[in-house]
Amino acid sequence: MNAARNKVNEQILSKKSLLCVGLDSDPDKIPEIFHSMQKPVLEFNRAVVRATREHAVAYKLNMAFYESRGIEGLLDMQSTLENLPSESLSIADAKRADIGNTSRKYAEAFFDHWGFDALTVAPYMGEDSLEPFFDYDQKLIFVLCLTSNPGSADFEEQQLQSGTSLYQAVLSKVQRWERNGNAGIVVGATKSSQLREIRKAAPGLFFLIPGVGAQGGSLQESAAFGVDENSQAALINVSRGIIYPEGSFDSIESFEDAVSVKAARLHNEMQSIF
Numbered sequence: 001m002n003a004a005r006n007k008v009n010e011q012i013l014s015k016k017s018l019l020c021v022g023l024d025s026d027p028d029k030i031p032e033i034f035h036s037m038q039k040p041v042l043e044f045n046r047a048v049v050r051a052t053r054e055h056a057v058a059y060k061l062n063m064a065f066y067e068s069r070g071i072e073g074l075l076d077m078q079s080t081l082e083n084l085p086s087e088s089l090s091i092a093d094a095k096r097a098d099i100g101n102t103s104r105k106y107a108e109a110f111f112d113h114w115g116f117d118a119l120t121v122a123p124y125m126g127e128d129s130l131e132p133f134f135d136y137d138q139k140l141i142f143v144l145c146l147t148s149n150p151g152s153a154d155f156e157e158q159q160l161q162s163g164t165s166l167y168q169a170v171l172s173k174v175q176r177w178e179r180n181g182n183a184g185i186v187v188g189a190t191k192s193s194q195l196r197e198i199r200k201a202a203p204g205l206f207f208l209i210p211g212v213g214a215q216g217g218s219l220q221e222s223a224a225f226g227v228d229e230n231s232q233a234a235l236i237n238v239s240r241g242i243i244y245p246e247g248s249f250d251s252i253e254s255f256e257d258a259v260s261v262k263a264a265r266l267h268n269e270m271q272s273i274f
């Protein structure tokens with residue numbers, strides 16, 4: 001069986017949680033107390049992880065927040081990754097894919113070099129662009145299917161001549177391309193009416209569901225419609241809604257307390273599906 005999938009499924013059942021914390025760590029948004037430290041973003045991430053590890057089963061690092069800061073950002077990303085709890089799934093939200101030989105290098109970068117458990121990829125370039133990722137049969141590959149943003153209507157929700165929509169075509173292809181249970185899809189929490197239909201059509205895929213909190217998606221519906229028949233195989237990502245609690249903080253401890261309260265509340269709201 002697939003190592004990444006097993007690891008996170010075990011966590012989901014033991015913690016009764018689908019919570020994935022998004023480390024979209026923006027130096028302009030992190031509390032002032034971190035700015036006097038040598039590595040503000042790294043210390044911020046460490047504090048968020050300490051505050052959430054009881055509730056979270058996965059952590060998602062969106063590459064934009066690290067790559068935009070050049071070498072310093074990548075060093076923070078590497079140290080953050082090294083400090084994640086080993087039992088949690090680590091996801092690189094990079095939305096990559098290119099011609100085959102280039103995709104292979106992306107796969108080597110995220111899986112072999114950085115050591116992530118999972119990666120988001122874009123399906124637009126088709127099978128040969130995703131094959132190098134699916135070759136990693138112990139990792140999880142999350143293919144963008146029906147994304148949370150309004151622009152999903154521009155392409156993903158368009159009807160093809162065959163009568164299905166583009167996201168449905170992606171869904172059926174991904175189910176054919178998966179190896180050893182390594183395929184997942186990204187479906188926005190803002191698309192909960194389609195989420196139920198997508199889960200029915202793809203009982204074996206792993207779902208990554210972003211869009212709860214700042215984007216207004218429903219946590220309850222995402223949890224209820226997203227999980228498989230064993231109440232597993234789904235992660236609900238929350239980034240800004242956890243890592244930027246309201247208020248000002250005069251100590252790291254008070255910041256961690258506020259983050260922990262947010263994570264506990266979300267964790268608690270998921271309990272009904274277990």
Ligand SMILES: O=c1ccn([C@@H]2O[C@H](COP(=O)(O)O)[C@@H](O)[C@H]2O)c(=O)[nH]1
Pocket residue numbers: 022024062093146147148149186187188210211212213214215237238239240241
């Ligand atoms: O359809 C998608 C795909 C990816 N994302 C990413 O998830 C987080 C959401 O952040 P919030 O602050 O919780 O809104 C972010 O990294 C996005 O790039 C998504 O939102 N929707």
